[in-house]
Amino acid sequence: MEALVETIVKALVDHPDEVRVEKEATDQVDIYKLHVHADDTGKVIGKHGKVAKSIRTVMNAAAVQAPKRVQLDVL
Incomplete structure (x- = not known):
């Protein structure tokens, strides 16, 4: 899931080298x-x-088989 979020966000920003997902x-x-x-x-x-x-919608669609919910916080 981290790779999915990174891929989406890096395409949107001007500083893709500073994108980090924890x-x-x-x-x-x-x-x-x-x-x-x-x-x-x-x-x-x-x-x-x-x-x-x-982005959250895409994450929820990707996690539909997961037993847990997913949440995205932008810091």
């Missing part, structure tokens, strides 16, 4: 923390959060 697992949820360059935060979130919501 996974934090709990019993019920896998939390993916996305770190990007400060200038690229707006591009990843998008107007009214539409880009971030789209």
Whole structure:
């Protein structure tokens, strides 16, 4: 899942070398923390959060077989 998020986000940002995804697992949820360059935060979130919501939708579709939910935090 980390590779999926990285691939999507690196295509959107101006500083793809600074994209980093960290996974934090709990019993019920896998939390993916996305770190990007400060200038690229707006591009990843998008107007009214539409880009971030789209990334989350793709992640949920990819995790449909997983026993846990997935969550994306943009930092």
